[in-house]
Amino acid sequence: MASAIENVEKETEKVLHKFKSLKDHGDKNLSELIQQIESYQRDLSILTSPDCPLTDIQCQLLLDNVIKKTRNTISQFSTEHRDIHSSVSRIGKAIDKNFISDYVCVGNESLFDQGKNNEILNKVIVEHFLRQGRSDIAEKLIQESKLDIDTNDKIPYIKMNKILDALRNRNLQPALEWAQTHRDQLVKSNSDFEFKLHRLQFIELLRGGIENQWKLITYSRSHFTPFAQRYQAEIKALMGSLMYLRSGIEKSPYQYLLDPNNWVEICHMFTKEACSLLEVSVDSPLSVTFNAGCIALPALINIKQAIQQRNVNDVWSSRDELPIEIDVTRKCHYHSIFACPILRQQSCDSNPPMRLQCGHVISRDALNKLSNGSKLKCPYCPAEQNPADARLIYF
Ligand SMILES: [Zn+2]
Incomplete structure (x- = not known):
């Protein structure tokens, strides 16, 4: 697989190189052409004046010359451009040659003939889109495949995505409310989520500078007390940052608090906590299956070819079992x-x-x-x- 990617990459680099030289060359030619035409424009104004020393025929010759030069440059440019086409099509050929596109041999076409399996597949797709916050697509699929999905099953995902959207827009309020509602469960699972939310809210206030000094003190007093024991060191650091409110946090040893990755992290954390409370995995079954399939497919294609070549087709007869063990990496392991x-x-x-x-x-x-x-x-x-x-x- 890696060598296949490298092979295609080589062809792509060739094209990119050609593009660059074509562009440089083209830019040079074009600016030359523009200069020529501009100089002819200047000449023309002289030629059209009544005291012009040249005859009409000489003027005509001058014009012809400029037109000829322009045509030459353009045709040269278009030839160079045409050359790139062949290099581009070579990338396509390299992809065809290096990647197997025929996965039919390892497919099980009859698998989805049964209505029941089809229904399961549609449900898995619907769940995937609900998790992604694409409830419009999920609803359409439910409608078209006539699935019967309880509204109560959809609501948690819709709520989850609303909170995630707010977090992406740097609004912590819905997530804070969620964390307060589920405080008991979060504490039980030893989660840092609620504290991290308050910490981030504090950091947002820090950004406001000295004007927020009083707000920061009030916020700490009213929100950090329940966390004081467990997060002593972190709260100390937050308090320390107040010393630099006037001179600017971004120039202080506390500048790490302003890292925008804090927001990415809090989104991940929320997804993880919400999924664990819903008792579902963080990644949807569809994406896990797809990723496992991507890992397994090359090995399965190889073994299938080997089986066919040696005429030992009955080795792979069982529908629910693979003929070889495939390591789908730790990420796809869900049970001991x-x-x-x-x-x-x-x-x-x-x-x-x-x-x-x-x-x-x-x-x-x-x-x-x-x-x-x-x-x-x-x-x-x-x-x-x-x-x-x-x-x-x-x-
Ligand atoms: Zn023993």
């Missing part, structure tokens, strides 16, 4: 996975993890294989025990 250290297989409903008396965990299949009647010797520590004492573990 247990792999049996004995059988080297991931646990599943029919072969769940079992905790032995000694504390070691193996899969149930391994447990059955290793047990000898009512006796089992742990494969890790030699503790002998009754396999019936092993307990099923839930992750």
Whole structure:
């Protein structure tokens, strides 16, 4: 993949280089042409005056000469411009050559033949757009695909996006109200969100300079008290910044407080907190699936080709299972996975993890294989025990 991108990049760089030289060359030619025409304009005013020393034919020749030069320059310029076309089309060819566009071979076309799967897909798309704050698109899709989605399911997302919009416009009020309403839950999850909001409100007041001095003191008194113990160091720093109100925070050691990234951070933080209270993941299932697909697809295309070449098509017969293990990166992991250290297989409903008396965990299949009647010797520590004492573990 990386080399494919590099190959296309090389062609793109060639075109960019050509564009630059064409532009430089063109600019030079054009300014020369303009100079020529301007000088001819000057000549013309002399030629048209009654005491002109030249004959009509000489004037005509002069004019012809300028027109010829202009035409030459233009045709030269258009030839150079035409050359760029071939370089541009070479980029297209490089893309075709380096990137596989035929994903049909790994697709499962019949998957969405069933109405039920189609409905699930539409629901996932609707949820994605609701999260993105595009409720107009979501509503249209609900209407067109005749989905039945409870209004109560939509409201939290709509509220969430209203607050996010306000935050993007540097309005903290709706987020502060939200944090106050959900204070108990936020405290339970050890969240910094409410304090960070007040901190940011304080920083906004700081921007106002010395005029806001009294407001800043009143704000701190009325809002920082409940956080005083937990955020002592941060509150101290905020108070310290007041010393520089007159001379300007931007020239003080506290200038880091004015970092615009604070706003980006607070938006991320809000999305994370709101999603966790809604008990949904921060990224929508659609985007997670799409990203995992992008990672998995090249490997799947390779294996499919290898399977077809060797005529071993039945290797990949199961619809719900991939023929190889694909690491979709930590970002796409949502559940703890247990792999049996004995059988080297991931646990599943029919072969769940079992905790032995000694504390070691193996899969149930391994447990059955290793047990000898009512006796089992742990494969890790030699503790002998009754396999019936092993307990099923839930992750
Ligand atoms: Zn053990």
